[in-house]
Amino acid sequence: MEIEIINKSKHALPQYETDLSAGVDLRANIDESICLKPLQRALIKTGLFIALPAGYEAQVRPRSGLAYKNGITVLNSPGTIDADYRGEIGVILVNLSAEGFIVNDGERIAQLVFARHDQANFVEVVELSETARGTGGFGSTGK
16 A cells, blocks of 8 residues: 655654554654653644545554553544545644653654545434344453
8 A cells, every 4th residue: 555645754754663563653743852741641743744545544553662661642542544634643642650751852652553444324223133242331241
């Protein structure tokens, strides 16, 4: 798949870190470091603009290392970039730790995964077909 991209950042294009990586890392493109205090959130710009093919979305996901080591995650995870969006990619980071976290320019802050999707046509009905599970949810299938 080819993705058209405009790179207005100070950094190289995103790349896959290993041959079998599902996502590419997104880097902060900021003029000065940002301190995220505990429970604070911020929109971090990347300087990247993309055009996705119809039927695809780009999912902005947390980086596992930042989440595990620092309590930093993507607030609306996964964030969806639609095929018709042409604005700058931004990442909403939140600090879920008890300590401040400094976001520096060029830091890998999230990852971007591309996924195919369909659009649904809704058919209104009076009742749904029965299943063994029925209406059970939120832990109803056990541990």
